[in-house]
Amino acid sequence: LGRLRIALGALDATVDALSAQPEIPLVRLGMIPVLAVGALPALAGLLDGSGRLPRLEIHEATVERLTASLREGQLDCVVSTLDSQLKGMADLHITPLWEAMLVIAAAPNHPLARKRKVPAELLTQFRWALPPEGASGRTHIERWFIEAGLNPPQPFVEAHSFHTRLALVSSTTMLSVAPRAAVRHYAGQGMVRELSLERPMPKGSIFFVTRKEGVQLPEIALIQEALQKIANADS
Numbered sequence: 001l002g003r004l005r006i007a008l009g010a011l012d013a014t015v016d017a018l019s020a021q022p023e024i025p026l027v028r029l030g031m032i033p034v035l036a037v038g039a040l041p042a043l044a045g046l047l048d049g050s051g052r053l054p055r056l057e058i059h060e061a062t063v064e065r066l067t068a069s070l071r072e073g074q075l076d077c078v079v080s081t082l083d084s085q086l087k088g089m090a091d092l093h094i095t096p097l098w099e100a101m102l103v104i105a106a107a108p109n110h111p112l113a114r115k116r117k118v119p120a121e122l123l124t125q126f127r128w129a130l131p132p133e134g135a136s137g138r139t140h141i142e143r144w145f146i147e148a149g150l151n152p153p154q155p156f157v158e159a160h161s162f163h164t165r166l167a168l169v170s171s172t173t174m175l176s177v178a179p180r181a182a183v184r185h186y187a188g189q190g191m192v193r194e195l196s197l198e199r200p201m202p203k204g205s206i207f208f209v210t211r212k213e214g215v216q217l218p219e220i221a222l223i224q225e226a227l228q229k230i231a232n233a234d235s
Helices: 002-019 033-037 039-049 063-071 136-147 162-170 180-187 212-216 218-234
Strands: 026-031 055-060 077-080 092-106 128-130 175-179 203-211
Touching: 026 033, 026 063, 026 218, 033 039, 033 055, 033 162, 033 180, 039 218, 063 077, 063 203, 077 218, 092 136, 092 162, 092 180, 092 212, 092 218, 128 136, 128 162, 136 175, 162 175, 162 180, 175 180, 203 212, 203 218, 212 218
Parallel strands: 026 055, 026 077, 128 175
Antiparallel strands: 077 203, 092 175, 092 203
8 A cells, every 4th residue: 555655656657747837857755844944945046057957846844744745655755854763764864964953043123042051041031932742852952951850841832833922022021942944044044142151952853755666766866966066065
């Protein structure tokens, strides 16, 4: 049944690819939302500049949903973090790309915004906008507080989108956690500021993932190669 799902997914993609501009390959690319503010524009710019940009069908979702869609044949490749249970799976081709880091954001005029080093204890005195329970960002921030010997903050606002959370942070005294790339994007617009912490949050890794047979397709290999160039340029 699993093989049939993959075959049907590939057939659907082929029909879509032939329905419009059949001379340009179509790639169904899954990614976690934060990559839309940095990695996706860099990827499109690199491939467009060389005249090799395929048609892209972008799917943004959670890590669990992305990898499930990849295995079911609904996606051709994924750029994401990985759940621990997915590592070493024989049906996937996994390429490490770069490290990613969660940070804590506040409004530029927040009382903690200009402190040189903010202790974790001070963070518990403010309201928080957090991802829903079970989301990877929520799990990471809760673990970070627990490892510091503190009870994790209870969310005053819950929102899955970091865009929503950072917009709320920009006009309130609430704090939130978001990927550093997203916080820097909004910090560049003067909306938020990354807090300097006494105890930094741990880094995670971003991977390019496709099925074993996927790397044989030139357009997927091209995207992998371009992402590796981006990763090497940032290292």
